[in-house]
Amino acid sequence: MTDEKPALRLENIVKTFPGVRALDDVSFAVMPGEVHALMGENGAGKSTLMKVLGGILQPNEGRIFIEEESTIMTTPLDAKAKGVVFIHQELSLADELSVAENIFLGELPRKSFGRVDWGKLYEQTDAILKTLNVGFNARTRVGDLSIANQQMVEIARALTVDPRAVIFDEPTASLTDAEKVVLFDVIADLKSRGVGIVYISHRMEEIFKITDRISVLRDGQYRGTLETAKTDEDEVTQLMIGRSLDLSRNEEHREHGEVALEVRGLSCGDLYRDVSFKVHRGEVVGFYGLVGAGRTEIAETIFGLRDPSEGQILLDGQELRIHSPVDAIRHGISLVPEDRKGQGLVLGMNCRDNMTLPQVDDLTAGPFVSDGAEIAIFDQYRDKLDIRTPGWRQTVGNLSGGNQQKIVIGKWLSMHPNVLIVDEPTRGIDVGSKSEIHNLIRDLAGQGYAVIVISSEMPEVLHVSDRIVAMYHGRIMREFSAEEVTEDSLIQAISGIESEKVA
Amino acid sequence: MTKDTRANLVKQGAIWAFIVVELIFFTVAGNFMSVSEQSFIDFDNMLLLLKQSAPIGIIALGMTIIMINGNIDLSVGATFALSAIVLLDSMTWPIFAGLGDWVIPVSWTLALLTGVVLGAINGLIVWKTGVDAFIVTLGAMLGYRGLVFMYNGEQPTSHLNWTLVDFAEAQFLGLHTATWFLLGTALVLWLVMTKTVHGRNAYAIGNNREAAVNAGIRVGPHFLLNFMLIGFLAALSAVVFYSESGSVNPNDGMLYELWAITAVVLGGTKLTGGYGSIVSTLGGVIAIQLLRKGLGHIGADTETVNLVIGLILIAVLFLDRQLNRKGKEELKI
CATH class of the missing domain: 3.40.50.300 (P-loop containing nucleotide triphosphate hydrolases)
Structure with missing residues (x-):
């Protein structure tokens, strides 16, 4: 794995907002076929980093590389075209449209005079859905699907391009245990296809179950990368929280009033x-x-x-x-x-x-x-x-x-x-x-x-x-x-x- | 002084800079293109301009508060017309026949009450149903206009009271009666918005309604009060204008809501609420009136004037957006 080019690499990213240095010289790389966890407390800069990566925000400094080629992500669509796809925590689907329309939103296949090529649309969609092994089809109305299945639609959307890297942001937040298993299978499948996966989550068990490496952000700064197999929850927590935070147990004994x-x-x-x-x-x-x-x-x-x-x-x-x-x-x-x-x-x-x-x-x-x-x-x-x-x-x-x-x-x-x-x-x-x-x-x-x-x-x-x-x-x-x-x-x-x- | 206050001053100054540019432009252009011998910046001409700004100006000042709240009121033009009818018609009612000129304060009161009641209806609906003010006042705009037509059909409602005309045409310290009303309204509302709790709450609600509720501000009654206020001001505008003209057509006041909103927006108030100033709206009102008069002065017809005002409005907002966006994150979604 070490000889390969990273699927995605960030170098010295700095992003400031008025009064805050949200990202301070952050570097981060994900290899093809790797599940790389990104951890950090709320406000550590994870979501800002992801927005920079997805073209929603522009960094003040630093560079982004896809397969070691320097690029600039101008918009989310641009990032997707370059093979960097997001599966957001909050799903952004149009409930009233079909699965197929959602998946190809903005890129519907066309015939002459701008008419939608429905045949081709459904055919392509069903082909993608087949690889995901899901129990619904291209014509299903998205609003009728469960949250887990809606997430599958988001994933299917990612697969319309040939993705280099897929970023999952707290994907299991609203899933049941059974649904998680299905999701992890899909992630394993992507991994075997050589896609680099960034996995953002707070849940330690998941992180230790499915990831290969863990990178930690704290206060907008990169704090290090650990091999999942060679570390434990304590070490990760320590990196995340740092020693400076006194979180000892409260041992004051005070008389309370009425x-x-x-x-x-x-x-x-x-x-x-x-x-x-x-x-x-x-x-x-x-x-x-x-x-x-x-x-x-x-x-x-x-x-x-x-x-x-x-x-x-x-x-x-x-x-x-x-x-x-x-x-x-x-x-x-x-x-x-x-x-x-x-x-x-x-x-x-x-x-x-x-x-x-x-x-x-x-x-x-x-x-x-x-x-x-x-x-x-x-x-x-x-x-x-x-x-x-x-x-x-x-x-x-x-x-x-x-x-x-x-x-x-x-x-x-x-x-x-x-x-x-x-x-x-x-x-x-x-x-x-x-x-x-x-x-x-x-x-x-x-x-x-x-x-x-x-x-x-x-x-x-x-x-x-x-x-x-x-x-x-x-x-x-x-x-x-x-x-x-x-x-x-x-x-x-x-x-x-x-x-x-x-x- | 922090960067923020300086930026605010620049923003509030922008509309006045625009007015100065207009004055210079029309004076210079007027020298070459005007049909009249008169200079554009003629003292009497400027006084007249202020007087002519008054009807829409008074409404626009009220609209500023409504828009700072994050609401809008589309029914002000119809309220204006209905109040005008009540004003002129009530002076001819037989029960007031014995009052002589004392009918004037009575009719004024009735007209102003009409405005307040119509505004209160809007406010109550917005408060109690939670329906967006745009929809509520769009309905009210049609409904109130319907009442106007029901009153006298297509016929104008007319009554001239010469005492009233004298009052309306009077000049005190050089300024016309209507101008005094405009400036007085501006002063009162400026005090309300900058110095009182009500003004403070108006900004808070417009900026973040949820946080305002969490701070214990009663948003519903606040809205109601503001809709009553703008109803009152629409009626006041009618009272000032029709005291002089003495005749209302059922179509009068149409598009006033849009002219008022134009002036407010030109003055820098945000449609989304939470930001804006009374003084800047006064600037917006004067800027529009200057444009109309100035373009007329250099020989443009009404259609051209509207086209130019429309273009300038869009240009100004585009410019504002460009300036404001600097240093902030651009929306890309």
Whole structure:
């Protein structure tokens, strides 16, 4: 394998966005017939790298080689024509069109006067589908297919050209175990045809099952490549997270105050059922579970974005009626949402206005907003949270992820909430800011706030929580105190294994 | 001063630079091509220009807020016409016969109320159904125009009140009544958008509605208020204009919505919401009126004027896109 030319090679790629160096001198190569895993935490630069590769973004520096020939990918179509094909995590298919039309979208075979050559279209499609061994045909409407089969359509689309490299981005995210087996067969088949495969995934078992080598990105930098057969999960994790991140278990023992928030028998349709828990003042409660376990939905219910079908929400022993965020905010319940840019910030607005947005009603002098009062609040929380920005006029969209998150947290802290819910506090944030945010969350609890942290990262949950609630399929499986929790029992709980359920 | 604020200043200044270019061009070109002896930058001519900008200008100022919200209102032209009819017709109603000139404030109030109610209908539908404002106000545009025709068929509705005409033709400090209304509206709305909570919320909602909801902003009532406001302004525009002219044709105000949107967009407000300024819209309004008058001054006919304005609008937006795209990622999908 070493004598061969790489199917695809990236050299010293640099990509910057305002305020962030998303890719910093990244090099990466995939050989023909190799399955090469690309790993890294959220925000490590994987998706940016793939966008550069796919012609969606242009790198500021660096070169791309296909079979050692330097090329420039101008558009996704151009990348495909050059033999680099993507199987995206989010499928981009037209539901109302047939499988064949989707596969040849934009490249339908034509007859004279621009008429579609349907015969040829279906013939070519069925030929490709045959090699994939699937149970549907060229004329099937895509909207009628399962997610797994839709993914097969995407793969079939990749095979309309003679691909040099196929990139799979979290392909198993929504597949069942049986469907995964089929997918892995297809990948093995591509591999045997000499196609280079880039496999992006967070799931270690898969990575160790199907890949040949593993390359790791961290904070936009290339951190090394490991031979899958000669490494283990620990080594990969260490490369991914780095030693700089302190994710030791939380071993503080603090006295907690009164119960601040209590939830009794809360249900919301199929999203979650019969959820009960308490959060004390001065305590961080971590919610851990797989994506889709209902954690975010519970947070949204408490914050008034969803109406529960049953159950009660109590604050300081008083039952609350919360039908909108307005109600929640009035009772001092605040939410730092999962999708910072989509739900938490008004990206086009400046830092100060973002921070004071929920309370600007109270910062008026006569009919007008008082600039001074606003700036005072901004300055206070900029210093308190160590937000690095040239000034309050800076547009929030130009800040780094960590500083953006601090603005969202500052927005609520400045209103002195009773309960602070933080959903995925460090998603897409670099390692340095991660520990700052973790420390901040611990500090807040120390100051007597009741804090709920929802996270999909186990080290994070273990690091910040005093108590951990494990969820599986919309149910609370178990509650752990920081002293008793072990990684094994936590994983079992969120996988639905009911071991020695404690009352 | 950060880079952002500087960039914003440049952007807001652009429309005024364009106005200066227009003035220079038409003055110079006018010297060679004009049929009249009068210079283009004649003081009276400019005062008249401001007065003529008022009807669409007042509507465009309101449209700015609607568009900063990320909405649009296509029904303003019909609202304008219906309010005008209420204004002129109500002055002839027998129940007001004993009021003498006191009928004027009564009719004004009725006309303005008409605008507010029509706007409120739009706003309530947008709030309660969640249907896109484009669709709702497209329906309203047709519906309200239908009401206009139901009122008096194809006939114009006319009534001249000489006290009112005197008021409308008056000049205070050189500026016409209509100009004062335009500038007054601009001042009030500028204060609202830059200094008040309502203005702040308008930008936040337009920029990221979900984040605005999460910050506890009541988006529905906010929309309702803004649709009532633009209804009021469409009616105010009608009140100002028809106080002088005294006769409404059922087709009056048609395409006003599009002229207003043109002025707003020319002023740099984004169709997607979240960005825009009242002052720049005022610039957009004046720029369009300058073009019309200027082209007329050098002998172009109405058809040519429309063609040129259309071309300039597209050119300006293309230029804006080019300038804005610099340093940002180009969309390729």
